Amino acid sequence: MSDPVYLDCNATTPVDPRVLEAMLPYLAVHYGNPSSDHVYGQRAKAAVEAARAEVAALIGASPAEIVFTGCATEANNLALLGAARAALPSGRTALVTSSVEHPSVLNPLRHLAREGRFLTELPVDAFGRVQLNHAAAVINPEVALVSVMLANNESGSLQAVREIADLAHAVGAWMHVDAAQAVGKVTVDVNALGADLLTLAGHKFYAPKGVGALYVRTGVTIEPIQYGAGHEHGLRPGTENVPHIVAMGEAARLARTTLVPEATRMTSLRDRLHGLLDAAIPGLQLNGHPTERLPNTLNISFPSATGWQVLAAAPTVAASTGSACHAGDHAVSGVLAAMGLTPAAAAGAVRLSLGRFTTEGEIDAAAQALISAWISLTE
Template sequence: MASLIYLDHNATTPIAPEVLEAMLPWLREGFGNPGSDHPLGRAARAALDRARAQVAALIGATPDEVIFTASATEANNLALIGAARALAERGRHLITSAVDHPSVAAPLGHLAASGWELTVLPVNAEGRVDPADLTAALRPDTVLVSVMHANNEVGTLQPIAELAALARARSAVFHCDAAQSIGKIPVNVDALGVDLLTLAGHKFHAPKGIGALYRRAGIPLAPILFGAGQEGGLRPGTENVPYAVGLGAAAALAAGRLPALTERLTRQRDRLHATLAAAIPGLTLNGHPEARLPNTLSLAFPGVTGRDLLARAPRVAASLGAACHAGATAISGVLGAMGVDPARALGTVRLSLGAETTDAELDAAAAALIAAWRGLTAG
């Protein structure tokens, strides 16, 4: 069988060779505990500090504002539950969007079940939050607003700088889940104006099992795990030095190839879209036509289901929606929030490109998808 064409980079990315090489010494001889005061421990601490500085440099932060976690999910839980608990005396009103990831929605739901009040902002047909809706939702007791930077299913970018400015003008802390945008487009915490920002290593060529939370200096945060004093007392447990080194190496790699990578992915994405649209009448784009990730195509194929289409194009590794919903036949919550009708939603396939995706692979993927669609709709 011909080799697989991997177009599911929004689900996860392969570990970059440069990242693996950076990690290997710390999986072999560099096994010291960063808390130990001997040469092995001090070397591990220096590696951890270097990785923290690399992550900070990618997002325009300072190293002491970066907290290593085991995942973006953990970072989101720490940001949301930690901030809500720390700010509880000021108010218990929280705001998020209807399209945020389950790792944001679930901890906020937990807080709502524990006595906080939660407002969920709607999105328009392109998946964007209207800043006017946030303005209307903000109250004197609003302490936290969380809106994702880029949607994992359709790629739509939110107007984060405008939303964050509105929240902070009302003294609310603003959190942004940037798991999907880091490594694909430039992300700067000061330009966005965010107080808390989440990163996921495996979304930009670091391994699974490592993430980070940016916390702007002075933002109150209560721990949600308890133990020793690692990560400023906010993430106890012996630090995962090899994976933190991997995250730092991935951050340095991303910083070095942006914005050239953004430009190439945009060109490839648009070329793939044009090829498919020319051959498939009625093909529809989900999400914003311009304000979206450069690598993401969420396309509704008319007259078929996405599941049947991909079954007929087995070389193409893609997704029917968010990776964590794979195997489900229910309509995507994101597409539902956008008002996409059921038939179009069920015909949707997400094609997400990566740094190693070639033009030849995209040509082959387009041919396979076109042939699959024609085979399903013939007669």
């Protein structure tokens, strides 16, 4: 039996063969420690700095503003905990986020709330977007940090990050953006967004798992959350994972050079998939904003069936009923609940996320498999 059609690219992407080719020499030949002064170490250091420049170029930053981490979760923790600790002397103890953030944002912030900070989790509308009037009502001079994701991992909805950042900056607060799902799919420019801190995940744009990065705007000072030697500007101790950093740099280069045509192609395929399903399944519901969302993401609710039942009946399609971090749990998605979906609609939800290697033939095959699965469950 051939492998199923992979429509779970928001969970992780396959490693691009060009990325693999770029990283392999740093596993087998250029194995030096970047902190070493000899030629082996300096070759590794040069590779790390070249990758740093590529990641910076992808998001409109300078190389000195990029800190490599082990993953986006680590980058989010460093940003949030580090910023909160740095803000303590100022007396600012309030934090603001949205109710649809990834657990790697919500859980560190809730940890800070248990330590005594005041946390506000902003509600979202039916499209999963923060309303600016709600944000304006709570972002005040007591706020140290606002953290709102650019793109939601489940619905794909894009937030009005620039407008929220303007509210934060007007009262002297910093703006953190979890852009893990957005980078490589839509244009991400830290200056256009007004981001002071921004998180990236390598494995969301065709690098391997196990590498991420945090953008820290020049002039923004955060405290480290781990202590050791002075790697990564003193913010992330430990010998750099050179092969994976090189891979992330190559993935960033590829993303930057192919972003516009890939976004157009994925939007077309996503809409084709939606059209095929919508034409065959009466009552199919789109979850997320109809236009302000990621070009690769289609979150839909099947009527009269649960999402996990549909996917179980369509073994030739690999997709998710929610984010990968909740795989295997049939509880209603917190994101969809925050968007106001009924329990039945939330239970019927399936997230279909396309990628660089998704073909039109695979889209047609996946649509037919999902339609057949739904019919078999509802006859």
